[in-house]
Amino acid sequence: MKIVHGYFSPNGETKKIANIFYDELGGKLIDLTYPQSRVDHRRVNADLYILSLPVYSQNIPRPLRKFLIHIKAPFVFINLTYGGFSYGNVLFKIKKQLRVSRVVGYTVSPVKHAYIDQNLTIDKSAFDSSIKKLQSNILEEIHIPYRFNHIFASLFEKSRTRHKFKLNVNLNMCTQCNICIKECPTGSITQSIKILDSCISCEHCVHVCPENAITSKKSFLLKHYLKKNQKTSVIVR
Ligand SMILES: Cc1cc2nc3c(=O)[nH]c(=O)nc-3n(C[C@H](O)[C@H](O)[C@H](O)COP(=O)(O)O)c2cc1C
16 A cells, blocks of 8 residues: 655644654655645655644645645545644545545644644654554545534634734844745745745744744734643544
């Protein structure tokens, strides 16, 4: 069985889970975090596609939505990561986007939230039963129930995020190393370090800038939201 592992992981947590599956099952590992890679790997052939992605604003991260339509594998297994707050109806939305593939299982894992300075370790053993199931080669479609989705999850998505989260660039501190430009998962940083509208607020540029020239400003409401209790257990199906 040809297995492909595709992951989108601006800040590296989802990648850790994709690697657990790759180490156990083998196959081909594809990093879908960068724009060119999402173009290059649109039509890969696989019998089983292991798709690993984070939840963004109770939704599929914008750069991946169109990409999912191109997955042609008959079977898909989903590893969803989230910051422990809410993953909304994302599994159902992914299933709808996949079109031709049958979903044979999923995991939903709370991981370090990109906006919170925290140390969370991923317990590998939580994935043992999923890996065993996939190794058995007996793949059966599972039902993904519709879950409650915050009513605003799909409305005014961009403007809501922009209102809650702003990036500031201090050009006096910038040394034009271009790391942020190369590392941006959406190609949203121009040569003059202007942040374009296509930015998904993943904050990766903030973390990779060696001069700390890019900083983020979060609204009072977002800061308040991030203080809520986070879930800690992995859901496996
Ligand atoms: C723009 C943005 C939106 C997010 N929205 C949610 C959310 O709705 N619910 C949640 O629990 N976590 C949310 N998170 C946390 C991410 O799901 C978490 O940081 C992610 O799993 C990290 O994946 P990565 O390290 O592979 O990039 C959000 C993070 C970002 C950057």
